[in-house]
Amino acid sequence: LTGENANPEMSFEEALARLEELVTRLEAGELPLEETIRTFEEGQKLLRACTELLGKAEQRVKEILRRADGSLDEAEWKGGDNAAG
Amino acid sequence: MNVRVWTISELTRRIREVLETEIDRVWISGEISGWKVHPSSGHAYFCLKDDRALLNCVAWASSLRVLSARLRPRDGLKVRAFGRITVYEPRGTYQFVVEQMLDEGEGALQAAFLQLKRKLEAEGLFAPEHKRALPRFPRRIGIVTSPSGAALRDLLRVLGARWPLAEALLRPAAVQGADAAQDIAGGIRDLNEHGGCDLLVVGRGGGSLEDLWAFNEEVVARAIYHSAVPVISAVGHETDFTIADFVADRRAATPSNAAELAVPDQTELLSHLAKERRFLRSCLERRMEGVRLRLQRLRMSRGLRRPEDLLRRGRLDLDRLSDRLREGLGGKAERGRLRLQKLERRFLRMEPTPRLVGFRHHLEQRAGAAHRACESALEQRRRRLELASARLSALGPERVLARGYAIVCREDDGRILRDAGQVSAGEGIGVRLHQARLRATVTEVRSATEDATKEGSG
Numbered sequence: 001l002t003g004e005n006a007n008p009e010m011s012f013e014e015a016l017a018r019l020e021e022l023v024t025r026l027e028a029g030e031l032p033l034e035e036t037i038r039t040f041e042e043g044q045k046l047l048r049a050c051t052e053l054l055g056k057a058e059q060r061v062k063e064i065l066r067r068a069d070g071s072l073d074e075a076e077w078k079g080g081d082n083a084a085g
Numbered sequence: 086m087n088v089r090v091w092t093i094s095e096l097t098r099r100i101r102e103v104l105e106t107e108i109d110r111v112w113i114s115g116e117i118s119g120w121k122v123h124p125s126s127g128h129a130y131f132c133l134k135d136d137r138a139l140l141n142c143v144a145w146a147s148s149l150r151v152l153s154a155r156l157r158p159r160d161g162l163k164v165r166a167f168g169r170i171t172v173y174e175p176r177g178t179y180q181f182v183v184e185q186m187l188d189e190g191e192g193a194l195q196a197a198f199l200q201l202k203r204k205l206e207a208e209g210l211f212a213p214e215h216k217r218a219l220p221r222f223p224r225r226i227g228i229v230t231s232p233s234g235a236a237l238r239d240l241l242r243v244l245g246a247r248w249p250l251a252e253a254l255l256r257p258a259a260v261q262g263a264d265a266a267q268d269i270a271g272g273i274r275d276l277n278e279h280g281g282c283d284l285l286v287v288g289r290g291g292g293s294l295e296d297l298w299a300f301n302e303e304v305v306a307r308a309i310y311h312s313a314v315p316v317i318s319a320v321g322h323e324t325d326f327t328i329a330d331f332v333a334d335r336r337a338a339t340p341s342n343a344a345e346l347a348v349p350d351q352t353e354l355l356s357h358l359a360k361e362r363r364f365l366r367s368c369l370e371r372r373m374e375g376v377r378l379r380l381q382r383l384r385m386s387r388g389l390r391r392p393e394d395l396l397r398r399g400r401l402d403l404d405r406l407s408d409r410l411r412e413g414l415g416g417k418a419e420r421g422r423l424r425l426q427k428l429e430r431r432f433l434r435m436e437p438t439p440r441l442v443g444f445r446h447h448l449e450q451r452a453g454a455a456h457r458a459c460e461s462a463l464e465q466r467r468r469r470l471e472l473a474s475a476r477l478s479a480l481g482p483e484r485v486l487a488r489g490y491a492i493v494c495r496e497d498d499g500r501i502l503r504d505a506g507q508v509s510a511g512e513g514i515g516v517r518l519h520q521a522r523l524r525a526t527v528t529e530v531r532s533a534t535e536d537a538t539k540e541g542s543g
Contacts, residue, residue: 011222011224012222012250013220013221013222016222019361022365023361023364023365023368026364026365026368026369026372027364027368029368029371029372031372033372033373033376036368036369036372037369040365040366040368040369043361043365044362044365047358047361047362047365050358051355051358053250054249054250054351054354054355057249057250058249059241059244059245059249059251059252059253060252060253061241061252061253061254061255062252062253062254062255063232063254063255063256063257064227064254064255064256064275064276064279066275072275072278072279074254074279077232077253077255
């Protein structure tokens with residue numbers, strides 16, 4: 001995830017897993033108050049980040065091509081109608 | 086001559102019975118000729134023939150709809166047909182009623198399909214324990230399909246709607262034709278080699294068995310099997326099963342279905358997140374409410390309230406005592422003094438005339454009495470105060486004296502005797518007892534040690 005999050009490399013899946021862990025801990029209701037507030041704040045942050053990430057996402061389509069020297073290369077995909085095949 | 090003569094109807098019925106019961110439903114093989122669909126009924130009339138014979142056939146409109154889904158019947162096409170013989174009595178003809186029809190070439194393909202399926206199954210390529218779980222949130226999905234097909238369009242549309250976070254990486258491949266199988270297998274390998282994908286989708290849209298054939302080839306099956314990345318197969322329609330479907334980690338009924346299997350639905354996930362948000366908030370609020378209640382209870386508790394109470398009560402007591410003190414001492418003395426001053430003024434106003442000496446004397450007496458009364462009232466208060474303070478200070482020795490002890494002092498200088506050496510026989514002493522004083526004379530002086538010795542020997 002990006003932005004204010006502590007770990008910018010955290011994927012959506014990791015964020016969701018972390019969120020589930022936080023919720024479980026809060027649910028148990030045995031955390032000290034300060035810990036409860038900290039957990040809540042972290043959960044809020046993760047939620048916001050997850051929601052934003054989905055809201056901003058636009059589908060990206062790329063194409064993989066084999067170059068003359070045999071190596072593989074990526075390029076933006078231009079759409080199928082005028083492509084050969 | 087007693088010969089059984091049959092009517093035409095009887096014989097034709099007999100023929101019909103024999104043909105229709107003796108020859109049950111069968112598979113026949115032949116080449117279509119004279120294919121014609123009746124314009125109004127929709128039934129197809131044609132012949133199936135081989136090099137030596139010809140059979141009239143009909144396919145009723147209902148059967149025709151089913152079988153044209155798989156093949157396009159036309160003259161010259163070699164087919165396998167399944168059906169039964171019926172006799173049309175009015176014309177004395179028999180015909181084959183076709184229920185199913187397969188391309189003869191397709192029949193060969195079918196056999197090849199079954200053979201390969203058995204072989205790969207025996208090798209364990211379809212083993213459930215080899216199937217890998219699909220990632221829950223794929224970040225990059227490799228797609229091997231035709232870049233111009235409807236399959237890709239459907240796939241991208243559903244992927245984009247459900248989970249735009251996933252990037253699609255297309256490896257264009259021919260999905261039908263002679264080189265299709267090699268191309269598809271190469272595509273799977275390319276995406277594995279290039280890396281970055283956590284899921285592959287391999288497939289194409291619907292078509293004839295021949296069209297889908299590339300996905301029944303061994304090279305594709307092995308490429309799927311050896312893919313390091315999990316593979317979803319999405320070939321043709323719901324009813325089409327290919328070898329690729331058996332090897333893949335997951336089989337999708339259609340390309341759209343492949344997208345549904347590949348990624349989560351963001352709408353569902355967002356509502357799940359909204360639920361989590363509400364839950365988090367309620368957790369915090371519950372916790373805060375608990376703490377607030379505990380604080381409230383503590384604030385109301387006697388333990389915290391008592392010191393304040395004690396202080397307040399102490400201050401009240403102090404005020405009341407100081408009032409009483411002022412009233413008891415100053416107040417009464419003040420009143421006495423006022424009375425005295427008033428009396429003095431009255432006294433001074435009195436004009437002492439010679440003719441009233443006696444009266445004046447009497448007045449003087451009375452004024453004196455008043456003065457004395459006043460003085461004595463004051464005196465009495467003062468004494469009470471002194472007494473109180475004396476009692477306070479004498480509390481120590483007085484209590485001791487009450488218990489039977491005595492304080493002895495020398496008569497001449499009044500010094501308290503603590504030692505036998507301070508006094509000698511014949512001297513006068515004062516003895517203070519509880520509520521009494523004695524005067525006495527010392528008759529003998531003896532120290533405590535002498536005393537102890539005497540008592541010990543006597």
